[in-house]
Amino acid sequence: MASADRATESEESLVSLYRPSTILPIARHRDALLYLVENYPVTIVVGQTGSGKTTQLPQYLHQARWTEEGKIIACTQPRRVAATTVATRVAEEMGVRLGEEVGYSIRFEDMTSPRTRIKYMTDGMLLREALVDPLLSRYSVVMIDEAHERSLSTDVLLGILKKIRRRRKDLRIVVSSATLQAEEFARFFGDEGESGEEERGGNRDEGDGDGGRKELAKIISLEGRCYPVDVLYLEEPAENYLEKAMQTVFDIHLKARSMNMHFPDKPSNVQALTSTLNKYRRVKGTFWREEIETAISTIMERAGDLHPRAPQILPLPLYAGLPSDEQLAVFDPAPENHRKVIVSTNIAEASVTIENIVFVIDCGFVKLRAFDPRTGIEALSVVPVSRASATQRAGRAGRTRTGKCFRLYTQRAFNDVMTEMGVPEIQRSNLAPVLLQLKALGIDNVVRFDFITPPPSELMARALELLFSLGALDDYARLTKPLGLRMAEMPVDPMTAKILLNSVNFQCTDQILSIAAMTSVQNVFITHEGSKKPAESAKRKFAVEEGDHLTLLNVYQAFAPKFNKPNAAKWCKDHYLNFRALSRAVSVCQQLRRYLDKFNLRVSSEGGGGTPTGEGIRRCLATGYFAHAARMQPDGSFRSVNGMQLWAHPSSVMFNRKADWVVFHEVVETGKKTFIRDVTVIEKDWLLEYAPGFYQLRK
DNA sequence: GAGCACTGC
Numbered sequence: 028m029a030s031a032d033r034a035t036e037s038e039e040s041l042v043s044l045y046r047p048s049t050i051l052p053i054a055r056h057r058d059a060l061l062y063l064v065e066n067y068p069v070t071i072v073v074g075q076t077g078s079g080k081t082t083q084l085p086q087y088l089h090q091a092r093w094t095e096e097g098k099i100i101a102c103t104q105p106r107r108v109a110a111t112t113v114a115t116r117v118a119e120e121m122g123v124r125l126g127e128e129v130g131y132s133i134r135f136e137d138m139t140s141p142r143t144r145i146k147y148m149t150d151g152m153l154l155r156e157a158l159v160d161p162l163l164s165r166y167s168v169v170m171i172d173e174a175h176e177r178s179l180s181t182d183v184l185l186g187i188l189k190k191i192r193r194r195r196k197d198l199r200i201v202v203s204s205a206t207l208q209a210e211e212f213a214r215f216f217g218d219e220g221e222s223g224e225e226e227r228g229g230n231r232d233e234g235d236g237d238g239g240r241k242e243l244a245k246i247i248s249l250e251g252r253c254y255p256v257d258v259l260y261l262e263e264p265a266e267n268y269l270e271k272a273m274q275t276v277f278d279i280h281l282k283a284r285s286m287n288m289h290f291p292d293k294p295s296n297v298q299a300l301t302s303t304l305n306k307y308r309r310v311k312g313t314f315w316r317e318e319i320e321t322a323i324s325t326i327m328e329r330a331g332d333l334h335p336r337a338p339q340i341l342p343l344p345l346y347a348g349l350p351s352d353e354q355l356a357v358f359d360p361a362p363e364n365h366r367k368v369i370v371s372t373n374i375a376e377a378s379v380t381i382e383n384i385v386f387v388i389d390c391g392f393v394k395l396r397a398f399d400p401r402t403g404i405e406a407l408s409v410v411p412v413s414r415a416s417a418t419q420r421a422g423r424a425g426r427t428r429t430g431k432c433f434r435l436y437t438q439r440a441f442n443d444v445m446t447e448m449g450v451p452e453i454q455r456s457n458l459a460p461v462l463l464q465l466k467a468l469g470i471d472n473v474v475r476f477d478f479i480t481p482p483p484s485e486l487m488a489r490a491l492e493l494l495f496s497l498g499a500l501d502d503y504a505r506l507t508k509p510l511g512l513r514m515a516e517m518p519v520d521p522m523t524a525k526i527l528l529n530s531v532n533f534q535c536t537d538q539i540l541s542i543a544a545m546t547s548v549q550n551v552f553i554t555h556e557g558s559k560k561p562a563e564s565a566k567r568k569f570a571v572e573e574g575d576h577l578t579l580l581n582v583y584q585a586f587a588p589k590f591n592k593p594n595a596a597k598w599c600k601d602h603y604l605n606f607r608a609l610s611r612a613v614s615v616c617q618q619l620r621r622y623l624d625k626f627n628l629r630v631s632s633e634g635g636g637g638t639p640t641g642e643g644i645r646r647c648l649a650t651g652y653f654a655h656a657a658r659m660q661p662d663g664s665f666r667s668v669n670g671m672q673l674w675a676h677p678s679s680v681m682f683n684r685k686a687d688w689v690v691f692h693e694v695v696e697t698g699k700k701t702f703i704r705d706v707t708v709i710e711k712d713w714l715l716e717y718a719p720g721f722y723q724l725r726k
Numbered sequence: 727g728a729g730c731a732c733t734g735c
Binding site: 154 | 728731732733
């Protein structure tokens with residue numbers, strides 16, 4: 028991993044445009060890898076980006092005949108885009124058509140065929156397959172890639188795989204990890220409490236651990252490929268990180284050759300810039316959209332002072348909410364005599380890789396979604412990044428050549444304040460969806476489930492309580508049938524699943540389908556450059572007094588007939604709506620409808636939903652979202668059932684509007700206030716009617 | 727009258 032302590036020798040002379048797979052670092056380890064997979068149930072592969080593990084290892088296994096007798100090699104990824112791009116690349120390397128021997132499977136896209144032997148997929152997708160095939164019997168090898176990211180689905184998969192392995196001695200598990208966590212994975216799989224002689228003693232009882240114990244998991248390290256990165260710290264903490272970041276941008280730009288001025292704790296060791304200008308970006312965590320845009324315009328303004336013939340700066344924003352064509356702009360080569368400066372959220376930390384980054388400015392913070400068991404609500408909060416995360420950010424500067432990373436914090440903060448590793452998602456998430464899924468997989472005793480990092484018991488208790496109140500679990504915490512089982516099968520969170528399944532009783536299936544789809548996509552409403560007023564008035568045309576859910580339904584109903592028509596995108600633009608988000612909502616809606624069809628729930632949209640105030644729809648919402656209820660206070664804020672003070676988000680139609688009781692979709696915490704988004708007016712009596720147990724529990 | 731990390735099924 029690139030860091031300040033790394034030796035400074037450079038591999039620049041080895042740079043080549045095309046690297047045939049035979050000379051990737053992994054090629055030298057081919058035999059060792061195959062030996063381990065052959066002889067050990069679990070192989071932990073430690074290797075950095077660029078080592079070739081993701082693309083090569085499945086091919087080696089295929090060549091070594093792990094795909095005989097119709098078996099498949101699975102390789103999971105935490106992100107869709109990784110699954111598709113890697114599959115495309117491997118199909119090319121193998122000279123086959125994508126979807127035949129090599130394919131991928133992600134939500135809405137199954138690019139596989141009966142001939143597929145190597146299958147890249149999202150981790151969530153494999154988890155879903157386990158619901159249908161609990162032993163994952165189609166697969167001979169399951170490779171969990173990027174396991175060190177510890178995504179929710181990856182953690183659940185690891186626990187399930189460990190369980191499956193006891194029943195399937197032929198299964199091989201490969202876990203790819205960063206150095207820091209390799210031992211933890213090995214310990215997890217190694218600590219079986221049962222005999223390790225799975226090759227010979229497949230029929231031995233569990234828990235028989237005497238004698239003949241064999242190591243179950245082996246670690247193998249592949250040399251990575253990256254250049255040294257010089258890491259520099261501030262001497263004093265920055266008062267204003269945004270300002271400091273912009274100063275640093277100009278320091279780098281103007282003084283790249285003697286840039287030790289603001290970072291005196293390190294000798295200059297300056298990278299001589301070649302005639303082509305190098306790009307750099309800052310990886311950030313605490314800025315939001317407006318801050319990024321502020322930084323962009325400020326940099327642009329200050330860049331006006333540069334000598335016209337001096338090298339210029341081209342600042343570019345990058346965040347998930349940006350329209351995709353603007354996102355893609357960061358990949359365009361800079362015009363001649365320009366240096367690209369990419370100001371981004373942490374979308375660039377793991378999801379997007381921009382080549383030719385030589386400088387990274389790391390502000391040292393990250394915004395995380397965390398579930399508060401006390402309030403039962405998920406919210407965002409700002410925390411210092413972990414050292415592992417900071418190392419990852421710094422490493423982004425060393426992809427093409429030796430680079431520099433400017434950390435906008437002190438070395439002391441790095442050593443004393445930051446933790447070694449971030450808290451895994453499973454320890455800070457709403458576990459209701461996870462536990463529901465485990466129950467559906469037949470794992471009844473979820474409290475004793477073998478999590479690699481067990482979640483806090485408060486999170487477990489909260490999740491069980493919610494699932495019980497939703498009717499997914501019975502008095503003995505067993506999955507109810509059909510309700511709980513159906514809820515687990517649907518690809519939405521339990522509260523949404525509940526309103527979908529319940530919509531039949533309120534004769535508003537169509538409407539709830541549309542609402543569920545709309546709340547699952549983000550950024551429905553957009554504003555064009557400098558066009559706040561018209562966007563607001565466009566939105567008012569869809570607005571419904573009773574709240575955001577019905578407003579979203581109006582938007583969906585207006586859009587749906589235009590979907591797939593040639594002028595749909597233009598219609599969206601004219602109405603200040605996000606075409607891509609709405610198109611995705613249509614896909615989600617269709618998928619959810621197929622589930623209801625499968626359950627033989629007659630899709631009907633007559634009756635309650637059709638009334639002017641949408642009472643049936645709002646009642647139905649209350650049957651799932653009762654845990655997200657709040658009451659308006661005299662000062663205009665809301666008070667949640669747990670006593671939290673909440674404010675209607677400015678984007679809500681309930682913003683500055685009078686109401687009594689409401690339910691809401693989600694909570695967003697910013698610096699000063701906690702906001703609720705997607706808010707709908709309900710009656711207090713409905714809460715007592717549909718969730719009497721829940722409201723008795725907390726009085 | 728104030729402003730939404732990032733994924734995934």
